[in-house]
Amino acid sequence: MEQISIGSVVKLKSGSPLMTVTGYGTKYGAGSILKTLVEDKEQVKCQWFDATGTLQEDTFPVASLQLA
Template sequence: MEQISIGSVVKLKSGGPPMTVTAYGTKLKFGSIIATNVEDKEQVKCQWFDSSGSLQEDVFPIASLTSN
């Protein structure tokens, strides 16, 4: 598998839309804010557009992703 890094296009292994990796990080939710911790290389923050064209973002374990 190709190494996942910032800028990689990935998908969840279970399916879903293509997502772009924007940062390494840990999921810390305060309301709707997601903060990242760059020292954590086990998770990545991804962004994608949903079916209505709205930008979405969340943090995923690298082990749950596959390179597109």
């Protein structure tokens, strides 16, 4: 089975736009800083374009995503 990695196209299991994984690691504290390229892949940083064509970015738990 293919695993989620940088460059993977994913979506939320509950439904979402298609998103591209741009980083992974652990989200520290309440902030949105994501340490990338570490072994612990708890959180995944994704980018996507919304309905207006604006680039969006956020972090998601790996368990909430599936490969598109």
